[in-house]
Ligand SMILES: Cc1cc2nc3c(=O)[nH]c(=O)nc-3n(C[C@H](O)[C@H](O)[C@H](O)COP(=O)(O)O)c2cc1C
Ligand code: SF4
């Protein structure tokens with residue numbers, strides 16, 4: 243939504259054509275589309291299938307296999323909260339509980355205002371956890387209030 | 399009177415950024431300008447002392463002086479105190495190289511990380527970069543492979559397979575196209591060495607991959623990087639472009655007849671893509687379903703062609719070995735674990751970070767002496783080594799040495815060298831439940847023991863935690879663990895019982911507590 247142009251079939255086709263020369267181009271195409279529009283519209287499936295001479299089922303199968311790819315427009319801000327072991331040992335589950343109880347933000351529970359908070363397993367910041375990746379920016383020693391503030395900010 | 403600018407180092411490593419390094423860099427620029435001081439800000443990698451990040455260093459005639467952890471608000475007072483000349487200040491730590499944490503290490507792979515400007519080819523060369531590749535270009539493929547064999551290097555990605563033997567298989571295979579694939583999926587909790595290396599010294603892995611390509615006659619390579627590392631991704635992409643522009647890789651490797659075209663490919667948030675055959679499927683654009691072995695990827699790998707798949711740290715060890723000789727590398731280590739291991743210390747620990755040492759240091763020395771015990775100040779209760787598929791050890795077991803065989807002998811594993819510390823508030827039954835839940839979520843789904851077994855495991859753990867027919871359910875748990883170990887196609891399902899069983903066997907009291915509602919007073 244905010245920050246991303248609406249899905250546009252022609253520019254999607256251009257993006258796909260621009261990557262068709264790569265070996266195993268499916269993931270690069272899906273990433274490029276998601277970078278451009280914030281998600282991969284189901285209309286991309288036949289375009290990719292045709293460009294790479296794959297069946298639609300193969301392309302759809304790839305999209306659904308990977309956690310990263312979204313098939314509908316997403317909230318403006320994406321927060322990935324690490325809930326793997328090192329962050330667990332530093333209290334990430336307490337952060338999850340506080341987000342729900344004190345801020346009404348349910349992790350993996352769909353959009354909270356204009357933000358989406360999702361679980362991720364390890365961000366490579368295990369000595370400075372709990373960690374979160376907020377719109378691609380890594381944050382260490384994070385707590386519930388900080389995340390809630392960032393979600394609030396995303397609404398502006 | 400134009401004196402050379404003062405060099406100030408502010409890390410651009412993602413962990414340093416995660417605790418404010420960017421604001422510190424901005425403050426340094428601002429304060430220096432306000433004082434009319436000529437400074438050159440170098441955005442280096444992290445020295446690995448992550449609890450001290452942001453760690454700022456200043457170059458003085460006596461060497462580099464460290465200050466940390468520096469917050470943006472401290473910068474003005476640092477300048478007041480004359481830190482640009484190494485002046486005294488509450489945050490002054492002393493000469494970086496002489497800090498206990500640094501002095502204790504044996505850095506071969508990480509020798510340049512934190513020292514150089516990561517993207518400067520000139521800096522990389524000035525610190526010995528590309529000497530290994532130059533050496534390799536003067537040798538035959540077979541001579542390179544023999545050198546790697548003689549070094550004793552074993553794959554650092556987890557399984558510990560001898561790297562030279564893998565390369566030999568690819569060298570001996572006849573094919574018009576061969577590939578070099580770098581496994582940078584680094585999905586294990588508690589590991590961040592690959593990320594730090596890419597952000598702090600990206601040319602090293604590129605050089606290692608180029609040596610592999612020259613050795614076996616491969617002309618194309620891919621670095622498969624997990625998407626959770628956007629920062630490392632940017633650095634790598636820029637490094638590859640610069641290396642190509644400088645003629646180090648590309649159509650001609652350093653002006654020779656060898657071509658090596660390298661690309662980074664991003665994963666998309668699936669732990670199983672770290673498993674090498676699943677990674678290859680993903681690179682081919684498919685769902686990342688594990689392939690049965692044989693055929694080995696070395697013979698039929700990417701697009702069915704002979705392929706070397708190695709971990710980042712395996713490739714990164716190679717230039718040093720070529721440059722200094724196989725024996726010099728093999729002189730480090732113990733038993734069949736030769737060379738050095740970048741150890742990653744994380745979780746509930748006071749001084750967490752990256753330590754590179756020869757194999758053989760004990761877990762206790764790492765956690766207690768270098769790590770300083772828990773961050774919470776409470777007693778250590780459990781330590782997980784080797785990622786989510788690794789065992790939980792007790793505080794009594796920490797005298798074990800870091801060595802593939804020593805850990806295997808106690809039903810644990812070294813994995814990618816990640817150590818995660820837990821204090822006494824941990825509930826090991828919950829950790830066992832998490833191991834199954836993680837496997838259920840990340841299983842590729844190809845085989846039943848893993849796909850269904852992990853889900854059943856969560857259910858059994860729920861009954862045990864709730865206090866329902868405990869002895870019977872613990873028997874079911876042991877049965878299930880045995881089945882998953884024996885019948886899973888890959889180590890995802892096959893090793894998930896390791897954290898579960900180690901939790902049950904070492905911490906049985908957590909599986910035999912009053913049901914939770916009663917426990918809450
Ligand atoms: C579930 C699973 C996850 C794995 N994750 C990684 C990983 O993130 N990085 C890695 O290098 N190897 C990983 N491996 C090991 C690889 O399959 C493979 O052994 C390794 O990349 C070979 O490189 P090496 O010989 O240099 O270690 C994983 C294996 C399994 C079963
Ligand atoms: S053990 Fe799990 S991850 Fe491995 S092949 Fe079987 S289903 Fe896939």
Ligand code: FES
Nearest residue numbers: 324329365367368
């Ligand atoms: S476990 Fe959370 S960042 Fe690694």
